[in-house]
Amino acid sequence: MSGQDLSQPILPTSLRAMSFTTDPAVPREPSLLREPQLAAWAGFRVGMSQAISVEMGKHHGEHAALAMILKGRTRGQIRSRGEECDFSPGPNSVGLFAPKFDVSWTRWQCEPGAERFVVELDFADLHQAGDLEQMLTSRRTLRQNLTLSDHQLASLMRLIANEVREGSPHGALYATSLSISLAAYLCAQHASGGRTPTRERGVLTAIQKRQVLELVQRRLHENLSLDELAAAAGASRFHFLRLFKNSLGMTPYQFVMDQRIAAARQLLEKTSRPLVDIAAATGFSSQSHMSTAMKRHTGLSPGHWRRSRPK
Structure with missing residues (x-):
């Protein structure tokens, strides 16, 4: 991110900041996110940082967490709960830290430009999570696995990272849905104890x-x-x-997006309103967001769609 001062932490001191505790004498990895990016995100708390070569002692997290390397090569050694792992994370590698985790020692060797992404699974961030929160905290426990290889989990993490980095242009519906999908997947695939959650077979009345x-x-x-x-x-x-x-x-977000594109197409065909006004009238976060969505769904940009309408 050009022009960004990485010498000082950029993470806000609000509730959106991560709750991990570490030795204050250890250098912090410089954050790659600014407060507006975090404030716009409506899912689990996240952190994105420049991964640096560092050795640190004990650090603790109250909530379960996921970590992965988004970019660059790294090599890590982690000692937690009496076990030590030595690994080089790949594209599908995710570190899963159990609730109330303790890490007694960590050493990282990172090439310049490497980026780390962390998701803290604190259900206070999802507010009325209801039965999902109970499922994860009361009946089932996430199994810690710091060298997990899971394509689906890594894909969900990258979707969240991209959305946060871009300032959450797809809105709260997309952000919350992604976080709940992530939690549900973790509960189904990487938890133990209690009964296994079953897939909901019903439909809306x-x-x-x-x-x-x-x-x-x-x-x-x-x-x-x-x-x-x-x-x-x-x-x-x-x-x-x-x-x-x-x-x-389809998901609620996909349905809402389809409805917005259909409404935008109607306005493009029947009016001469500026594209920025059409984007605002149909719920897109910006004209560029509308253009990207329309081109992905129809193969045509709004301008091309308007020019192709029957005269």
Whole structure:
């Protein structure tokens, strides 16, 4: 990030900051995120830093956490819970730290430009997580695995990292859905104890579906949240995600995006309004966000779409 002063921490001192405790005498990895990027993110707490070669003593985390190298080559040695691992993380490597983890010693060798990404699984960040929070904290425990290789988990982490880095242009619905999907995947694949969570087989009732679709159409221009959509259906957010996917064959975010693109196409065909006004009227965070979404879905930019309409 050009022009950015990496000599001082940029992470905010608000509740969005990570809660890990480390030896204050150890140099901190310079953050690559500014406060507006963190403030715009509506999921689990995250940190993205320039990975540096460092040796440190004990550090502790109250909540479970995930860590991965986004860019560059690194080699690490970690001693935790009496076990020591020595590894070079690959593209699908994720470190999974169990709740209330303790690391007694760490050494990292990192090439210049390496980047580290951390997600702290603190359910206070998801507020009304409801049954998902209970599932993860009461009935099942995440198994610590600092050298985990999991393509799906790494892909979810990269999606979150890209969204945070770009300032969360896809909004709260996308951010919260990503975080809940990450937690649900972890619970299903990397937890032990209690009963294994089963996949929700039900669907939205006709009334639930109508209420949700009416809300989307009525407030398409706004930054809709998963909380609001789930409330319209009278379901927890976790179950709403399952029920919606079972009912419509897509996620709530994908459905909302399809509706926004359809509405934008109508305005492009029937009006001469500026593109920036159309983007705002259909709920896109910016004109560039609308352009990217339309080109991905239709193969045409808004300008090309308008020029191709019948005269």
